[in-house]
Amino acid sequence: MSELTAKHLExxxxxxxxxxxxxxxxxxxxxxxxxxxxxxxxxYRYEWQGKQKDLPCGSWPRKAMAKxxxxxxxxxKLLDKGIDPGARKLTAKRLEALTEDxxxxxxxxxxxxxxxxxxxxxxxxxxxxxxxxxxGKKHDHRLGSWPKTSLADIRAERDQVKATTAKxxxxxxxxxxxxxxxxxxxxxxxxxxERQKEENLTVAxxxxxxxxxxxxxxxGNAELRRSFxxxxxxxxxxxxxxxxxxxxxxxxxxxxxARGLNRAVVVxxxxxxxMLHWAEKRKPWRGLMVDGNPAxxxxxxxxxxHDYQEERDRVxxxxxxxxxxxxxxxxxxxxxxxxxxxxxxxxxxxxxxxQCAVWVCLGTLCRIGELLKAEWQHxxxxxxxxxxxxxxxxxHKGRRQDHHVFLSPFVVKQFRKLHSETGRTPYCFPSKDEKxxxxxxxxxxxxxxxxxxxxxxxxxxxxxxxxxxxxxSNGTTGEWTPHDLRRTGATWMQxxxxxxxxxxxxxxxxxxxxxxxxxxxxxxxRQEKTEAWRKLGERIEAILNADNVVPMRRAK
Numbered sequence: 070m071s072e073l074t075a076k077h078l079e080x081x082x083x084x085x086x087x088x089x090x091x092x093x094x095x096x097x098x099x100x101x102x103x104x105x106x107x108x109x110x111x112x113y114r115y116e117w118q119g120k121q122k123d124l125p126c127g128s129w130p131r132k133a134m135a136k137x138x139x140x141x142x143x144x145x146k147l148l149d150k151g152i153d154p155g156a157r158k159l160t161a162k163r164l165e166a167l168t169e170d171x172x173x174x175x176x177x178x179x180x181x182x183x184x185x186x187x188x189x190x191x192x193x194x195x196x197x198x199x200x201x202x203x204x205g206k207k208h209d210h211r212l213g214s215w216p217k218t219s220l221a222d223i224r225a226e227r228d229q230v231k232a233t234t235a236k237x238x239x240x241x242x243x244x245x246x247x248x249x250x251x252x253x254x255x256x257x258x259x260x261x262x263e264r265q266k267e268e269n270l271t272v273a274x275x276x277x278x279x280x281x282x283x284x285x286x287x288x289g290n291a292e293l294r295r296s297f298x299x300x301x302x303x304x305x306x307x308x309x310x311x312x313x314x315x316x317x318x319x320x321x322x323x324x325x326x327a328r329g330l331n332r333a334v335v336v337x338x339x340x341x342x343x344m345l346h347w348a349e350k351r352k353p354w355r356g357l358m359v360d361g362n363p364a365x366x367x368x369x370x371x372x373x374x375h376d377y378q379e380e381r382d383r384v385x386x387x388x389x390x391x392x393x394x395x396x397x398x399x400x401x402x403x404x405x406x407x408x409x410x411x412x413x414x415x416x417x418x419x420x421x422x423x424q425c426a427v428w429v430c431l432g433t434l435c436r437i438g439e440l441l442k443a444e445w446q447h448x449x450x451x452x453x454x455x456x457x458x459x460x461x462x463x464x465h466k467g468r469r470q471d472h473h474v475f476l477s478p479f480v481v482k483q484f485r486k487l488h489s490e491t492g493r494t495p496y497c498f499p500s501k502d503e504k505x506x507x508x509x510x511x512x513x514x515x516x517x518x519x520x521x522x523x524x525x526x527x528x529x530x531x532x533x534x535x536x537x538x539x540x541x542s543n544g545t546t547g548e549w550t551p552h553d554l555r556r557t558g559a560t561w562m563q564x565x566x567x568x569x570x571x572x573x574x575x576x577x578x579x580x581x582x583x584x585x586x587x588x589x590x591x592x593x594x595r596q597e598k599t600e601a602w603r604k605l606g607e608r609i610e611a612i613l614n615a616d617n618v619v620p621m622r623r624a625k
Contacts, residue, residue: 072093085100090109094141113144123155126140126141143174150166158178164220169188173185182212184197194216198212199231212226268311270309279347280293296340300324322372328526330525342367389541393427419539427551429487435457438509441512443498457577516549517548521534555576562605565604565605
């Protein structure tokens, strides 16, 4: 019989119920008539090991004849390869025999195992799923793909899924639930690790966050970083905040005190306290300080010398200023008189730039840091003016202001001497590479190093002076600093009858009072300040010229 056509099949009626059709090449169809209509169930008849077998190929019209014949042709190919196409259990040999012509074909195995053939550029794969019924509905569950996953592993997963469905549990939902539980377990582990990390945050961790978010000093926090890196972190940097006690803080401060640095102890204690009080108000730090803030328990006064004064009141006398002038001259004379072979071990004279800095500080009441940042573009020696930009002044951001200094003839003379030294550079006090100004602590360190008797040092610091060449009054009045020159000049202004508010303005103090007054009153006091600085300059010159004879004797 020739191949069946769609026309033949569509002509079938209920009267053909039970009729057998043949499509050729052993494809046989059985007609079945029902109230819903006529259908034909096709099967492929073949012989295997001496026995006749029938392999279902699909039912028309649910399945097109072309697809039904394709099932028959695929079964024929398996027979040609010595494979039973009707075997109920899939084998690796049968899967390996699949070609791109099998693309889209469905494979089945008892136990609900169903495979869908896919042919692609990388070869043939079979996507397996498990078909099952649950609560009267048909479901399927993905099992993996062959050959990436072996048949044995696919069946093993099928068996696990089957056992799950036997308990009335949807395996897909169970798999999703397991994945969620696994994710929650991972999240819990991460959260636990984060809590442990948070509980063990250290002083170094706090310092990093505080410097980043909690403090903004004029130097970009450079000095804070330096002092904490030098004196705090080596001692307690790895200490967890929750374990930090006042004994730990005292250990830090005592190490600084051992170097004889009373002022440094006070400053460092204040900085540590500021950091811990900032942390006390913020998460997660406040949760780590359940026993209180250890900084509140530190009594820094007990660490300091009994005669130490937090607020310095050192004012140089007129005799000490003359003595300082004579020391500068004598050091130059003595050093020049040394034989060439002894100059290396001799006491070097004070650099001309440092000498100028001393006299300018005394004559202008400026801060040493403001002076060492000065640029020649801000100084007009002809007009006798020096503008200190707001960013170089001391004070809180937003309240700093440009400071106009009207130079006395005495100070102009010092700047001219300095200009002969550094006028070729943009900076009055250039660094070695002349790309910036010197460190603002340079002069203070040099003056302190030449008063070694007041330092608790067993040996000189590397590359630094270590002598008593700048000690005044034989040390009876104590150490002096560049800031004392500012206080001295202000005191002399007061003695000359300059009013306190003008002295404050010459020192660039932010004047208090109501905001309304500061907003509406803008007189710059140029004339009054100019007069005050002129009087101070004349006073300094009178003091220095009162005894202008420098005894030229060698220092012992």
